[in-house]
Amino acid sequence: MPKTSQNAEKPPAVSVFVPYYNDRAFLHQCIESILAQTRGDFELILLNHASDDGCRQIARSFRDPRIRHIDMPYNLGAGSGVLILEFLKAARGRYAKLFCADDMMRPDCLERLAGHMEAHPETDVAFGDMEYVGKDGGDLGTKWSLRRPHFAFGMSGAECLGLLIRGISFMPYPASIAKTEVLREARIDKSMVMMLDMSIWADLIIKGKKFDFIPDAVVNYRVHENQTSSSKLIGIAMRRNSFEGIKYCDIFYSVRNAKLLRKILPDSEFAKKIGDTETRPEIFEFAVAHHYMKCGNNTYEINGYMHMHDLMQNNSARDLIFREFGFGIREMREIYSKPVPFSRKPKDIGIAGLLYLLLRRIWILISFKEVRRQRRRRKAMSL
Known part of the structure; x- marks a missing residue:
């Protein structure tokens, strides 16, 4: 069991959470930025995930009564979930502020985020913007919102879900705040790393929670080479996304609102046919699975096939879907049996692909010439 240091004072308004694992380079600056907030009614919960680089000592060096510590006995090798x-077991605040050990809060971060939640009690989750900074904390001259072409302040929950179902990440996790009880309702995957925050937001929107966006930068988001999303580690990030994406899709099978489904899948021929009073789970799950099977993303197509396969193996579900939509095992097989055309157009292959093909062709030519040379040599020696 993890060990938690306790503070028995009056419950704070905000519980700030910073998990850390070998974040020695940035942890001190992160904690300093939180303790310097213009709004002080918060608790800071620092969770040490069995670090071995000395950053636990950095965390313990701060003597502030608002800080509470959790020490995991060993590294679980799992995701942030x-x-x-x-x-969430330890949090005492009305609001939960999730944060990262390599980022920094702007001085008015909690004042703006918690203040917005208090001024709009109907809001369940709110997001601010983030300013990009370099490894040394220097301003990089751009913001999170400016680097997200799909994002717009004032988006509705359905618009957000329409992007999330396609795997588009645009909600800034370090600049988020949520009602603690609402976050406790969320479906939190224990193993996800790359897609955990997206899965939480999608689940809460499906459950009818209200989201708001604040057009102010409240966090300095640090860009450095050891981030999983950095160009140095992009291969790891892509591989994690390909695995996690298969389970991530499962969240959207819980949609049971026909109007919402039509908004998030505007091009779905079957979502359009679902009546507003429909409640049968198989109908909604079929529409989502069909979308995924034809979406063009290989990871999501696998999930769609797996779910559609299960529906088709269930006699009552298969009969219901065929009666409503005229879709059965034959139609399912036609989708996954359709060959994918291989295009050799330069614009489709890309620069990296063209370079690979060129090097491969050169290697083949060199190898072929070497084989011919060795054959001539063996023939000459045999004479």
Whole structure:
């Protein structure tokens, strides 16, 4: 069991959560930025995920009564979901502020985010913007919102979900705040790393929670080479996304609102046919699975096939879907049996693909010439 240091004072308005693992380079600056907030009615829960680089000593060097510590006995090798669940067990604030050990809060971060939640009690989750900074904390001259072409302040929950179902990440996790009880309702995956925050937001929107966006930068988002999303580690990030994406899609099978489904899948021929009073789970799950099977993303197509396969193996579900939509095993097989055309157009292959093909052709020519040379040599020696 993790060990938690306790503070028995009056419950704070905000519980700030910072998990850390070998974040020695940035942790001190992160904690300093939180303790310097213009709004002080918060608790800071620092969770050490069995670090071995000395950053635990950095965290313990701060003598502020608002700080509480959680020490995991060993590194679980899991995603942030496990750590968030530990945080939610300990959190005492009305609002939960999830944060990252390599980022920095602007001085008025909690004042703006918590103030917005208090001024709009109907809001369940709110997001601010983030300013990009370099490894040394220097301003990089751009913001999170400016680097997200799909994002617009004032988006509705349905518009957000329409992007999330396609795997588009645009909600800034470090600049978020949520009602603690609402976050406790969320479906939190214990193993996800790359897609955890997206899965939480999608689940809460499906459950009818209200989201708001604040057009102010409240966080300095640090860009550095050791981030999983950095160009140095992009291969790892892509591989994680391909695995996690298969389970991520499962969240959207819980949609049970026909109007919402039509908004998030505007091009779905079957979502359009679902009546507003429909309640049968198989109908909604079929529309989502069909969308995924034809979406063009290989990871999501696999999920769509798996779910559609299960529906078709269930006699009552298969009969219901065929009666409503004229879709059965034959139609399913036609989708996944359709060959994918291989295009050799330069614009489709890309520069990296063209370079690979060129090098491969050169290698083949060199190898072929070497084989011919060796054959001539063996023939000459045999004479």
